[in-house]
Amino acid sequence: MAIKKVSKALVLYSGGQDSSTCLAWALKKFTEIELISFDYGQKHKIELKCAKKIAKELNLKHKILHIDTFKELSANALTHKIEIKEQSKTAGLPNTFVPGRNLIFLSYAAAYAYGKNIPNLVTGVCQTDYSGYPDCREKTIKALEKSLSLGMDFPFKIHTPLMRLNKAETVKLIKKLGFFSLLGKTHTCYNGLRPACGKCPACKLRLKGFKEAGEKDPLEYETSI
Amino acid sequence: MAIKKVSKALVLYSGGQDSSTCLAWALKKFTEIELISFDYGQKHKIELKCAKKIAKELNLKHKILHIDTFKELSANALTHKIEIKEQSKTAGLPNTFVPGRNLIFLSYAAAYAYGKNIPNLVTGVCQTDYSGYPDCREKTIKALEKSLSLGMDFPFKIHTPLMRLNKAETVKLIKKLGFFSLLGKTHTCYNGLRPACGKCPACKLRLKGFKEAGEKDPLEYETSI
Numbered sequence: 001m002a003i004k005k006v007s008k009a010l011v012l013y014s015g016g017q018d019s020s021t022c023l024a025w026a027l028k029k030f031t032e033i034e035l036i037s038f039d040y041g042q043k044h045k046i047e048l049k050c051a052k053k054i055a056k057e058l059n060l061k062h063k064i065l066h067i068d069t070f071k072e073l074s075a076n077a078l079t080h081k082i083e084i085k086e087q088s089k090t091a092g093l094p095n096t097f098v099p100g101r102n103l104i105f106l107s108y109a110a111a112y113a114y115g116k117n118i119p120n121l122v123t124g125v126c127q128t129d130y131s132g133y134p135d136c137r138e139k140t141i142k143a144l145e146k147s148l149s150l151g152m153d154f155p156f157k158i159h160t161p162l163m164r165l166n167k168a169e170t171v172k173l174i175k176k177l178g179f180f181s182l183l184g185k186t187h188t189c190y191n192g193l194r195p196a197c198g199k200c201p202a203c204k205l206r207l208k209g210f211k212e213a214g215e216k217d218p219l220e221y222e223t224s225i
Numbered sequence: 226m227a228i229k230k231v232s233k234a235l236v237l238y239s240g241g242q243d244s245s246t247c248l249a250w251a252l253k254k255f256t257e258i259e260l261i262s263f264d265y266g267q268k269h270k271i272e273l274k275c276a277k278k279i280a281k282e283l284n285l286k287h288k289i290l291h292i293d294t295f296k297e298l299s300a301n302a303l304t305h306k307i308e309i310k311e312q313s314k315t316a317g318l319p320n321t322f323v324p325g326r327n328l329i330f331l332s333y334a335a336a337y338a339y340g341k342n343i344p345n346l347v348t349g350v351c352q353t354d355y356s357g358y359p360d361c362r363e364k365t366i367k368a369l370e371k372s373l374s375l376g377m378d379f380p381f382k383i384h385t386p387l388m389r390l391n392k393a394e395t396v397k398l399i400k401k402l403g404f405f406s407l408l409g410k411t412h413t414c415y416n417g418l419r420p421a422c423g424k425c426p427a428c429k430l431r432l433k434g435f436k437e438a439g440e441k442d443p444l445e446y447e448t449s450i
Contacts, residue, residue: 066293066294067294068293068294069290069291069292069293069294069333072290072291073290073333073336073337073340098336098340099339099340099376099377100332100335100336100339100373101336102376103332103372103373103376104329104332107328107332108294108298108329110325111298111324111325111326111329112298114325115323115324134375134376134377135375135376137375139375140372140376143368143371143375143376144376146368146372147365147368150360150362150364150365151324151327151328151360151365151368151369152324152325152359152360153359154324
Protein backbone atom coordinates (compact mmCIF):
# COMPACT_ATOMS: atom_id res chain seq x y z
CA MET A 1 0.00 0.00 0.00
CA ALA A 2 1.34 3.39 -0.97
CA ILE A 3 1.79 5.80 1.89
CA LYS A 4 0.71 9.31 1.04
CA LYS A 5 3.46 11.77 1.78
CA VAL A 6 2.54 14.60 4.13
CA SER A 7 2.91 17.98 2.50
CA LYS A 8 2.25 21.06 4.55
CA ALA A 9 1.20 24.49 3.30
CA LEU A 10 0.42 27.83 4.87
CA VAL A 11 -2.15 29.86 2.92
CA LEU A 12 -2.08 33.66 3.22
CA TYR A 13 -5.77 34.12 3.75
CA SER A 14 -7.72 37.38 3.68
CA GLY A 15 -11.21 35.90 3.54
CA GLY A 16 -11.68 37.32 0.04
CA GLN A 17 -12.37 35.71 -3.31
CA ASP A 18 -8.78 35.33 -4.48
CA SER A 19 -7.30 33.85 -1.32
CA SER A 20 -10.32 31.55 -0.98
CA THR A 21 -9.57 30.23 -4.44
CA CYS A 22 -5.97 29.70 -3.30
CA LEU A 23 -7.26 27.88 -0.26
CA ALA A 24 -9.35 25.59 -2.47
CA TRP A 25 -6.31 24.97 -4.66
CA ALA A 26 -4.16 24.21 -1.61
CA LEU A 27 -6.76 21.82 -0.18
CA LYS A 28 -6.41 19.75 -3.33
CA LYS A 29 -2.65 19.93 -3.54
CA PHE A 30 -1.40 19.53 0.04
CA THR A 31 -2.25 17.13 2.83
CA GLU A 32 -2.02 19.63 5.71
CA ILE A 33 -3.17 23.22 5.49
CA GLU A 34 -2.94 26.13 7.90
CA LEU A 35 -4.13 29.68 7.35
CA ILE A 36 -2.60 33.02 8.26
CA SER A 37 -4.40 36.38 8.11
CA PHE A 38 -3.09 39.87 8.80
CA ASP A 39 -4.86 42.37 10.98
CA TYR A 40 -3.02 45.46 9.75
CA GLY A 41 -5.63 48.19 9.98
CA GLN A 42 -7.59 47.23 6.89
CA LYS A 43 -10.68 49.30 6.22
CA HIS A 44 -13.13 46.57 7.18
CA LYS A 45 -12.63 44.00 9.89
CA ILE A 46 -15.53 42.09 8.34
CA GLU A 47 -12.93 40.54 6.02
CA LEU A 48 -11.15 38.96 8.98
CA LYS A 49 -14.44 37.79 10.45
CA CYS A 50 -15.22 35.98 7.20
CA ALA A 51 -11.73 34.45 7.18
CA LYS A 52 -12.21 33.23 10.75
CA LYS A 53 -15.63 31.77 10.02
CA ILE A 54 -14.46 29.93 6.92
CA ALA A 55 -11.38 28.57 8.72
CA LYS A 56 -13.63 27.27 11.51
CA GLU A 57 -16.07 25.65 9.11
CA LEU A 58 -13.24 23.90 7.31
CA ASN A 59 -11.65 22.98 10.63
CA LEU A 60 -8.33 24.57 9.73
CA LYS A 61 -5.76 26.11 12.06
CA HIS A 62 -5.89 29.86 11.60
CA LYS A 63 -3.39 32.43 12.85
CA ILE A 64 -4.30 36.11 12.83
CA LEU A 65 -1.14 38.18 13.00
CA HIS A 66 -1.37 41.81 14.12
CA ILE A 67 0.71 44.37 12.25
CA ASP A 68 0.56 47.88 13.66
CA THR A 69 3.62 49.17 11.83
CA PHE A 70 2.06 50.12 8.51
CA LYS A 71 0.29 53.17 9.86
CA GLU A 72 3.68 54.69 10.71
CA LEU A 73 4.86 54.14 7.16
CA SER A 74 1.86 54.78 4.98
CA ALA A 75 1.64 58.57 5.24
CA ASN A 76 5.16 58.94 3.89
CA ALA A 77 4.77 56.22 1.33
CA LEU A 78 1.75 57.90 -0.13
CA THR A 79 3.56 61.17 -0.66
CA HIS A 80 5.89 59.53 -3.14
CA LYS A 81 5.31 57.42 -6.22
CA ILE A 82 2.18 55.45 -5.48
CA GLU A 83 -0.28 58.33 -5.68
CA ILE A 84 0.80 59.26 -9.15
CA LYS A 85 1.33 55.83 -10.59
CA GLU A 86 -1.60 54.01 -9.16
CA GLN A 87 -4.11 56.64 -8.26
CA SER A 88 -7.15 54.71 -9.37
CA LYS A 89 -6.06 51.72 -7.35
CA THR A 90 -4.97 53.38 -4.15
CA ALA A 91 -8.17 55.40 -4.11
CA GLY A 92 -10.02 52.30 -2.96
CA LEU A 93 -7.30 51.09 -0.60
CA PRO A 94 -7.08 51.84 3.08
CA ASN A 95 -4.54 54.47 4.09
CA THR A 96 -2.40 51.72 5.55
CA PHE A 97 -1.13 50.79 2.12
CA VAL A 98 2.66 50.75 1.93
CA PRO A 99 4.84 49.90 -1.05
CA GLY A 100 6.05 46.34 -1.04
CA ARG A 101 3.43 45.37 1.50
CA ASN A 102 3.16 41.86 0.09
CA LEU A 103 6.87 41.36 0.70
CA ILE A 104 6.30 42.04 4.38
CA PHE A 105 3.19 39.84 4.55
CA LEU A 106 5.10 36.99 2.93
CA SER A 107 8.13 37.50 5.18
CA TYR A 108 5.96 37.30 8.29
CA ALA A 109 4.16 34.26 6.87
CA ALA A 110 7.52 32.63 6.21
CA ALA A 111 8.75 33.33 9.76
CA TYR A 112 5.55 31.75 11.09
CA ALA A 113 5.76 28.80 8.70
CA TYR A 114 9.40 28.22 9.63
CA GLY A 115 8.40 27.80 13.25
CA LYS A 116 5.95 25.09 12.22
CA ASN A 117 8.22 23.43 9.69
CA ILE A 118 5.92 24.33 6.78
CA PRO A 119 7.85 24.87 3.53
CA ASN A 120 4.96 25.81 1.23
CA LEU A 121 3.43 29.27 1.19
CA VAL A 122 0.36 29.95 -0.95
CA THR A 123 -0.66 33.47 -1.90
CA GLY A 124 -3.25 34.97 -4.23
CA VAL A 125 -1.06 37.63 -5.83
CA CYS A 126 -1.77 38.03 -9.50
CA GLN A 127 0.06 40.00 -12.11
CA THR A 128 -2.81 39.89 -14.60
CA ASP A 129 -5.27 42.15 -12.83
CA TYR A 130 -2.82 44.04 -10.64
CA SER A 131 0.06 44.92 -12.91
CA GLY A 132 0.39 48.28 -11.16
CA TYR A 133 1.67 46.53 -8.03
CA PRO A 134 5.26 45.48 -8.55
CA ASP A 135 5.18 43.25 -5.46
CA CYS A 136 2.57 41.04 -7.15
CA ARG A 137 4.75 40.23 -10.15
CA GLU A 138 6.06 36.74 -10.70
CA LYS A 139 9.69 37.86 -10.81
CA THR A 140 9.32 39.66 -7.47
CA ILE A 141 7.83 36.55 -5.87
CA LYS A 142 10.63 34.38 -7.26
CA ALA A 143 13.27 36.77 -5.89
CA LEU A 144 11.52 36.85 -2.52
CA GLU A 145 11.31 33.05 -2.43
CA LYS A 146 15.06 33.01 -2.79
CA SER A 147 15.76 35.66 -0.16
CA LEU A 148 13.41 34.03 2.37
CA SER A 149 14.92 30.59 1.74
CA LEU A 150 18.45 31.94 2.14
CA GLY A 151 17.52 34.21 5.05
CA MET A 152 16.04 31.38 7.11
CA ASP A 153 18.09 28.55 5.63
CA PHE A 154 14.86 26.73 4.87
CA PRO A 155 13.58 25.63 1.44
CA PHE A 156 10.49 27.80 1.02
CA LYS A 157 8.34 27.47 -2.06
CA ILE A 158 5.89 30.30 -2.75
CA HIS A 159 2.90 29.08 -4.75
CA THR A 160 0.86 31.61 -6.71
CA PRO A 161 -1.94 29.69 -8.41
CA LEU A 162 -3.66 32.89 -9.62
CA MET A 163 -0.55 34.60 -11.02
CA ARG A 164 -1.61 34.44 -14.65
CA LEU A 165 -5.39 34.23 -14.31
CA ASN A 166 -7.96 36.95 -14.82
CA LYS A 167 -11.00 37.27 -12.56
CA ALA A 168 -13.18 35.08 -14.79
CA GLU A 169 -10.56 32.34 -14.85
CA THR A 170 -10.29 32.52 -11.05
CA VAL A 171 -14.05 31.91 -10.83
CA LYS A 172 -13.70 28.95 -13.18
CA LEU A 173 -10.77 27.56 -11.19
CA ILE A 174 -12.59 27.41 -7.87
CA LYS A 175 -15.57 25.81 -9.58
CA LYS A 176 -13.35 23.17 -11.15
CA LEU A 177 -11.81 22.52 -7.72
CA GLY A 178 -15.27 21.86 -6.25
CA PHE A 179 -15.35 24.78 -3.82
CA PHE A 180 -17.60 27.19 -5.71
CA SER A 181 -20.08 27.57 -2.84
CA LEU A 182 -17.25 28.82 -0.58
CA LEU A 183 -17.39 32.10 -2.52
CA GLY A 184 -20.76 32.86 -0.96
CA LYS A 185 -18.98 33.21 2.40
CA THR A 186 -16.10 35.42 1.23
CA HIS A 187 -15.88 39.18 1.47
CA THR A 188 -15.04 41.66 -1.28
CA CYS A 189 -17.18 44.83 -0.84
CA TYR A 190 -15.14 48.03 -0.18
CA ASN A 191 -18.07 49.41 1.75
CA GLY A 192 -17.83 46.53 4.20
CA LEU A 193 -21.44 45.57 3.62
CA ARG A 194 -23.05 42.16 3.94
CA PRO A 195 -25.13 41.70 1.86
CA ALA A 196 -22.54 43.32 -0.43
CA CYS A 197 -23.41 46.69 -2.01
CA GLY A 198 -22.82 45.50 -5.58
CA LYS A 199 -21.92 49.04 -6.60
CA CYS A 200 -18.43 49.80 -5.27
CA PRO A 201 -15.39 49.21 -7.53
CA ALA A 202 -14.54 45.95 -5.73
CA CYS A 203 -18.04 44.52 -6.07
CA LYS A 204 -18.18 45.61 -9.71
CA LEU A 205 -14.85 43.96 -10.51
CA ARG A 206 -15.97 40.79 -8.79
CA LEU A 207 -19.33 40.72 -10.58
CA LYS A 208 -17.65 41.36 -13.93
CA GLY A 209 -15.51 38.26 -13.37
CA PHE A 210 -18.55 36.10 -12.64
CA LYS A 211 -20.36 37.47 -15.67
CA GLU A 212 -17.43 36.74 -17.95
CA ALA A 213 -17.16 33.25 -16.49
CA GLY A 214 -20.88 32.71 -17.16
CA GLU A 215 -21.57 32.02 -13.48
CA LYS A 216 -23.86 33.52 -10.85
CA ASP A 217 -22.02 34.82 -7.78
CA PRO A 218 -23.24 32.83 -4.75
CA LEU A 219 -22.64 35.89 -2.55
CA GLU A 220 -25.66 37.79 -1.31
CA TYR A 221 -26.01 41.34 -2.66
CA GLU A 222 -28.16 44.23 -1.40
CA THR A 223 -30.10 44.57 -4.60
CA SER A 224 -30.61 42.05 -7.32
CA ILE A 225 -27.70 42.26 -9.78
CA MET B 226 32.79 74.50 -10.56
CA ALA B 227 31.85 70.89 -10.07
CA ILE B 228 28.49 70.34 -8.46
CA LYS B 229 28.52 67.61 -5.86
CA LYS B 230 25.85 65.07 -6.58
CA VAL B 231 23.39 64.47 -3.75
CA SER B 232 23.36 60.87 -2.60
CA LYS B 233 20.91 59.82 0.06
CA ALA B 234 21.17 56.91 2.44
CA LEU B 235 19.07 55.46 5.23
CA VAL B 236 21.10 53.78 7.96
CA LEU B 237 19.49 51.00 10.01
CA TYR B 238 20.57 52.25 13.38
CA SER B 239 20.36 50.40 16.70
CA GLY B 240 22.60 52.70 18.71
CA GLY B 241 25.15 49.92 19.08
CA GLN B 242 28.77 49.60 18.03
CA ASP B 243 28.21 47.99 14.63
CA SER B 244 25.50 50.29 13.35
CA SER B 245 27.43 53.31 14.66
CA THR B 246 30.38 52.20 12.56
CA CYS B 247 27.99 51.93 9.60
CA LEU B 248 26.76 55.41 10.36
CA ALA B 249 30.33 56.74 10.35
CA TRP B 250 30.94 54.96 7.04
CA ALA B 251 27.74 56.41 5.56
CA LEU B 252 28.60 59.92 6.73
CA LYS B 253 31.76 59.71 4.64
CA LYS B 254 30.15 58.12 1.62
CA PHE B 255 26.80 59.89 1.20
CA THR B 256 25.76 63.53 1.22
CA GLU B 257 22.42 63.07 3.01
CA ILE B 258 21.84 60.61 5.82
CA GLU B 259 18.75 59.59 7.74
CA LEU B 260 18.46 56.98 10.47
CA ILE B 261 15.84 54.37 11.23
CA SER B 262 15.59 52.34 14.45
CA PHE B 263 13.20 49.59 15.41
CA ASP B 264 11.33 49.45 18.68
CA TYR B 265 10.39 45.77 18.55
CA GLY B 266 10.44 44.73 22.17
CA GLN B 267 14.19 44.50 22.58
CA LYS B 268 15.41 43.66 26.04
CA HIS B 269 16.70 47.14 26.80
CA LYS B 270 15.20 50.39 25.63
CA ILE B 271 18.48 52.05 26.60
CA GLU B 272 19.73 51.08 23.15
CA LEU B 273 17.04 53.24 21.52
CA LYS B 274 17.78 56.09 23.91
CA CYS B 275 21.43 56.01 22.84
CA ALA B 276 20.38 55.95 19.18
CA LYS B 277 18.12 58.94 19.72
CA LYS B 278 20.80 60.90 21.55
CA ILE B 279 23.46 60.25 18.93
CA ALA B 280 21.06 61.17 16.10
CA LYS B 281 20.27 64.43 17.86
CA GLU B 282 23.92 65.25 18.45
CA LEU B 283 24.73 64.64 14.79
CA ASN B 284 21.61 66.57 13.75
CA LEU B 285 20.26 63.67 11.69
CA LYS B 286 16.65 62.82 10.96
CA HIS B 287 15.73 59.74 12.96
CA LYS B 288 12.67 57.55 12.60
CA ILE B 289 11.78 55.04 15.29
CA LEU B 290 9.48 52.42 13.86
CA HIS B 291 7.38 50.32 16.23
CA ILE B 292 7.04 46.61 15.49
CA ASP B 293 4.70 44.72 17.79
CA THR B 294 4.33 41.67 15.58
CA PHE B 295 7.43 39.73 16.62
CA LYS B 296 6.05 38.76 20.00
CA GLU B 297 3.28 36.83 18.24
CA LEU B 298 5.83 34.94 16.20
CA SER B 299 8.74 34.34 18.50
CA ALA B 300 7.29 31.67 20.76
CA ASN B 301 6.66 29.41 17.80
CA ALA B 302 9.92 30.26 16.13
CA LEU B 303 11.83 29.25 19.19
CA THR B 304 10.23 25.84 19.30
CA HIS B 305 11.75 24.94 15.96
CA LYS B 306 15.29 25.07 14.63
CA ILE B 307 16.81 28.08 16.33
CA GLU B 308 17.08 26.59 19.80
CA ILE B 309 19.08 23.64 18.64
CA LYS B 310 21.22 25.32 16.02
CA GLU B 311 22.08 28.52 17.78
CA GLN B 312 21.54 27.90 21.41
CA SER B 313 24.52 29.85 22.61
CA LYS B 314 23.49 32.84 20.58
CA THR B 315 19.78 32.90 21.28
CA ALA B 316 20.49 32.55 24.99
CA GLY B 317 21.51 36.17 25.08
CA LEU B 318 18.78 37.40 22.75
CA PRO B 319 15.40 38.76 23.77
CA ASN B 320 12.49 36.37 23.33
CA THR B 321 11.30 38.51 20.43
CA PHE B 322 13.86 36.92 18.14
CA VAL B 323 12.30 35.51 14.99
CA PRO B 324 14.01 33.80 12.09
CA GLY B 325 14.72 36.10 9.20
CA ARG B 326 14.20 39.14 11.39
CA ASN B 327 16.74 41.17 9.42
CA LEU B 328 14.71 40.56 6.27
CA ILE B 329 11.73 42.20 7.93
CA PHE B 330 13.79 45.09 9.32
CA LEU B 331 15.25 45.74 5.88
CA SER B 332 11.85 45.46 4.19
CA TYR B 333 10.38 48.05 6.54
CA ALA B 334 13.43 50.26 6.06
CA ALA B 335 13.01 49.96 2.29
CA ALA B 336 9.31 50.88 2.47
CA TYR B 337 10.25 53.94 4.53
CA ALA B 338 13.16 54.86 2.24
CA TYR B 339 10.94 54.51 -0.83
CA GLY B 340 8.59 57.12 0.59
CA LYS B 341 11.52 59.51 0.90
CA ASN B 342 13.14 58.64 -2.41
CA ILE B 343 16.23 57.20 -0.69
CA PRO B 344 17.81 54.36 -2.71
CA ASN B 345 20.69 53.44 -0.37
CA LEU B 346 20.18 51.31 2.72
CA VAL B 347 23.09 50.73 5.10
CA THR B 348 23.08 47.89 7.61
CA GLY B 349 25.63 46.42 10.00
CA VAL B 350 24.98 42.76 9.27
CA CYS B 351 28.14 40.74 9.24
CA GLN B 352 28.76 37.17 8.24
CA THR B 353 32.13 36.97 9.95
CA ASP B 354 31.02 37.06 13.56
CA TYR B 355 27.43 35.90 13.09
CA SER B 356 27.64 32.99 10.72
CA GLY B 357 24.85 31.23 12.62
CA TYR B 358 22.35 33.80 11.34
CA PRO B 359 21.50 33.03 7.72
CA ASP B 360 19.83 36.42 7.27
CA CYS B 361 23.19 38.15 7.84
CA ARG B 362 24.92 36.37 4.96
CA GLU B 363 26.01 38.29 1.91
CA LYS B 364 24.05 36.09 -0.48
CA THR B 365 20.85 36.62 1.53
CA ILE B 366 21.33 40.38 1.45
CA LYS B 367 21.97 40.31 -2.30
CA ALA B 368 18.79 38.28 -2.87
CA LEU B 369 16.82 40.64 -0.65
CA GLU B 370 18.19 43.68 -2.48
CA LYS B 371 16.79 42.18 -5.65
CA SER B 372 13.38 41.31 -4.21
CA LEU B 373 12.97 44.74 -2.60
CA SER B 374 14.01 46.50 -5.81
CA LEU B 375 11.59 44.44 -7.89
CA GLY B 376 8.84 44.59 -5.27
CA MET B 377 8.84 48.38 -5.12
CA ASP B 378 10.12 49.02 -8.62
CA PHE B 379 12.86 51.17 -7.13
CA PRO B 380 16.63 50.61 -7.43
CA PHE B 381 17.62 49.84 -3.85
CA LYS B 382 21.22 49.22 -2.96
CA ILE B 383 21.91 47.55 0.38
CA HIS B 384 25.34 48.47 1.72
CA THR B 385 26.96 46.20 4.29
CA PRO B 386 30.32 47.77 5.18
CA LEU B 387 30.94 45.29 8.01
CA MET B 388 30.07 42.12 6.08
CA ARG B 389 33.58 40.69 6.03
CA LEU B 390 35.07 42.37 9.08
CA ASN B 391 35.69 40.93 12.51
CA LYS B 392 35.14 42.96 15.68
CA ALA B 393 38.72 44.23 15.76
CA GLU B 394 38.55 45.37 12.14
CA THR B 395 35.28 47.17 12.90
CA VAL B 396 37.03 49.09 15.67
CA LYS B 397 39.84 49.99 13.28
CA LEU B 398 37.38 51.07 10.59
CA ILE B 399 35.54 53.59 12.76
CA LYS B 400 38.87 54.96 13.94
CA LYS B 401 40.07 55.38 10.38
CA LEU B 402 36.81 57.15 9.54
CA GLY B 403 37.43 59.66 12.33
CA PHE B 404 34.44 58.77 14.51
CA PHE B 405 36.14 56.69 17.20
CA SER B 406 34.80 58.82 20.06
CA LEU B 407 31.24 58.08 18.93
CA LEU B 408 31.71 54.57 20.36
CA GLY B 409 31.71 56.03 23.85
CA LYS B 410 28.03 56.90 23.36
CA THR B 411 26.90 53.57 21.93
CA HIS B 412 25.24 50.73 23.80
CA THR B 413 26.23 47.06 23.82
CA CYS B 414 25.72 45.63 27.34
CA TYR B 415 23.12 42.81 27.53
CA ASN B 416 22.38 43.80 31.10
CA GLY B 417 21.31 47.25 29.91
CA LEU B 418 23.78 48.94 32.24
CA ARG B 419 25.45 52.31 31.80
CA PRO B 420 28.28 52.28 32.77
CA ALA B 421 28.37 48.90 31.01
CA CYS B 422 28.85 45.77 33.15
CA GLY B 423 31.90 44.57 31.23
CA LYS B 424 31.06 40.99 32.17
CA CYS B 425 28.12 39.88 30.01
CA PRO B 426 28.78 38.06 26.71
CA ALA B 427 28.08 41.22 24.68
CA CYS B 428 30.47 43.37 26.70
CA LYS B 429 33.12 40.64 26.58
CA LEU B 430 32.84 40.31 22.81
CA ARG B 431 33.09 44.06 22.43
CA LEU B 432 36.11 44.34 24.72
CA LYS B 433 37.82 41.47 22.94
CA GLY B 434 37.51 43.38 19.68
CA PHE B 435 39.06 46.50 21.16
CA LYS B 436 41.86 44.47 22.69
CA GLU B 437 42.64 42.77 19.40
CA ALA B 438 42.57 46.14 17.64
CA GLY B 439 45.00 47.51 20.22
CA GLU B 440 42.59 50.25 21.27
CA LYS B 441 40.95 51.31 24.53
CA ASP B 442 37.16 51.31 24.42
CA PRO B 443 35.94 54.89 25.04
CA LEU B 444 32.78 53.50 26.66
CA GLU B 445 32.47 53.78 30.43
CA TYR B 446 32.48 50.44 32.31
CA GLU B 447 31.39 49.67 35.87
CA THR B 448 34.74 48.37 36.90
CA SER B 449 38.12 48.99 35.41
CA ILE B 450 38.71 46.50 32.61
